[in-house]
Amino acid sequence: MNRSVIENALPVMASTSVAHYTRIGTLRYFIPEGKSGWASAWATPVQFLNDRMELSLGLDVLRSVADGTSRAGRNAQNIIDQLQATIGSLETDAFQMSFSGNPDELGQWRGYAANGMGCSITTDIVAIKTVADVAGWVIYDVEKQKTFARKILAPLRQETDDDLFARTLIAAASFMKHKGFQTEMEFRLIKFPDLGDVKFRESGDRLVPYIDYLRGTNPLPVRRIIIGPGWQLARVGSAELSRHHVVQGIDRLLKARGLHNVSIESSTIPYDPK
Amino acid sequence: MPATLQEVQKIIQDEFPGSDVAGIREEDHRIKGNIIWNGFKGQDARERNRQVTEKVRDKLGLKGLNVGFLFPLAPGERR
Numbered sequence: 369m370n371r372s373v374i375e376n377a378l379p380v381m382a383s384t385s386v387a388h389y390t391r392i393g394t395l396r397y398f399i400p401e402g403k404s405g406w407a408s409a410w411a412t413p414v415q416f417l418n419d420r421m422e423l424s425l426g427l428d429v430l431r432s433v434a435d436g437t438s439r440a441g442r443n444a445q446n447i448i449d450q451l452q453a454t455i456g457s458l459e460t461d462a463f464q465m466s467f468s469g470n471p472d473e474l475g476q477w478r479g480y481a482a483n484g485m486g487c488s489i490t491t492d493i494v495a496i497k498t499v500a501d502v503a504g505w506v507i508y509d510v511e512k513q514k515t516f517a518r519k520i521l522a523p524l525r526q527e528t529d530d531d532l533f534a535r536t537l538i539a540a541a542s543f544m545k546h547k548g549f550q551t552e553m554e555f556r557l558i559k560f561p562d563l564g565d566v567k568f569r570e571s572g573d574r575l576v577p578y579i580d581y582l583r584g585t586n587p588l589p590v591r592r593i594i595i596g597p598g599w600q601l602a603r604v605g606s607a608e609l610s611r612h613h614v615v616q617g618i619d620r621l622l623k624a625r626g627l628h629n630v631s632i633e634s635s636t637i638p639y640d641p642k
Numbered sequence: 643m644p645a646t647l648q649e650v651q652k653i654i655q656d657e658f659p660g661s662d663v664a665g666i667r668e669e670d671h672r673i674k675g676n677i678i679w680n681g682f683k684g685q686d687a688r689e690r691n692r693q694v695t696e697k698v699r700d701k702l703g704l705k706g707l708n709v710g711f712l713f714p715l716a717p718g719e720r721r
Contacts, residue, residue: 442687443721446713449691453699457672457710530674530711 369535369560370523371502377519378504378543379512385591386496386555387471387488389480392614395593395621398489404626405587406491410569410578411559413461414542423462426513426541427452433517440525447534458566460534462542462558463579467496469505469553472635476552477596483641484598487618491588493555499581499588500557502539508550516544535560557581592631593618598641601634609634644708647673650698654712657697666712674710676721683716690714 388409390398398406414423431448435441451460468476468488477484497503507513520540527533539558561579568575582588595601599614609615615632622630650673651663658679665676682690694714699706713721 436687439720442719443713445687446691447711449688450694450711453691453695459670459672534711 369501369532369539373523373536374502374520374540374543375504377516379507381469381505383469383493383555385490385492386467386469387490387592387594388465388467389476389486389488391482391486392595392618395487395489395618399590399621399625399627401625403587406489406590407582407587409465409581411463411465411557411581412576412578414464414538415455415461416576417464422545423538423541424452425546426544427537429510429513429544430517430520430537430541433514434521438525440521440527443533444521444524444537447530447537451534451538456534456538458563458577459531460538461560461566461577462535462538463561463577463581464542464559465496465500465557465581466552467491467555467557469555470551471592471594472637473551473553474597474637474639477598477635477637477639478641481596482598484596484635484639485641486596486598488594488596489590490592490594491590495588496555496557499585500559502558504543504556506543506545506549506552506554506556508545508547510547513544516540590622590627590630592633593622594633594635597635597637597639599634600640602636602638604634643705644671645673645702645705649705650702650709653698653701657701658693662717672708672710674712676713676715678715678717678719680717682714685716687714 397408400408427448431445434444436445471488471490507516524533542556542558565579566577569578595614601609618632647668651666654663654677655661661677661679667675694712
């Protein structure tokens with residue numbers, strides 16, 4: 369897939385770093401023994417996520433701008449209708465990872481970081497783009513989504529490979545979300561892996577495919593870790609803060625992995641989950 | 643067992659009488675291709691695909707997990 373078709377049509381923002389929200393315990397998998405950086409990150413196909421309706425929104429936008437009277441437009445409509453009817457296949461599964469341009473945002477603390485008891489881990493955009501097939505900022509505005517969708521469909525006129533056509537549509541659809549998620553300022557990675565790289569984990573008595581985005585790549589730099597507002601560290605004095613067990617645990621992990629220049633900070637948001 | 647090419651072609655011809663299924667093929671363990679049928683004339687893509695889902699995929703059920711993209715075309719239309 370030609371990533372530039374999608375990436376050139378996505379919004380440009382000034383940020384050079386992005387954050388991923390997670391549980392604190394996950395840090396030990398992100399930064400495993402023997403690695404001095406972010407060396408492991410599991411990703412699941414969009415189709416297996418709880419918010420898989422997200423994909424439908426993007427596909428609906430693409431379908432709405434496809435010209436049914438042209439051959440390419442009709443192809444797009446057919447593929448989208450059948451993707452919606454079948455939820456795709458392993459060949460078209462888009463494995464995704466989400467980051468945010470805002471490393472300290474209440475909705476994401478609550479939704480993705482153990483209701484504020486987790487952390488956000490910040491890395492460089494330049495580095496994460498190298499591990500994805502497509503990467504960029506999500507579009508929330510309906511009119512901008514339609515403009516984006518038209519830019520995606522135009523070059524697909526030449527595409528004769530159905531799977532490649534479908535992958536491009538799925539990848540593009542992944543960058544459109546409902547405006548209700550706008551505060552997330554999401555930066556998303558999409559990857560269509562070789563089938564041999566797909567692994568499976570158990571989740572809720574189901575099998576869920578996943579890949580490790582960072583397997584076989586250089587570890588990502590870790591710039592900053594923000595501890596979630598649920599820990600109420602904003603109320604703690606600076607001397608006590610540095611001795612706090614949640615800070616100490618993260619600090620020891622970083623030191624044990626040789627990461628001596630990572631900033632550990634606490635959320636500034638006054639949020640008490642209890 | 644997943645559906646065979648012949649089973650898929652037969653169900654298509656049963657459900658879309660007179661359809662041309664020569665363009666349906668098996669590739670990388672998936673069955674896919676064009677269904678050319680006169681009855682699709684004048685129907686939009688949504689209606690055509692609704693029929694493909696209802697008359698082919700739903701009928702095949704779990705046997706149809708290996709069925710990929712099926713393009714419903716009227717005679718004379720090209721992909």
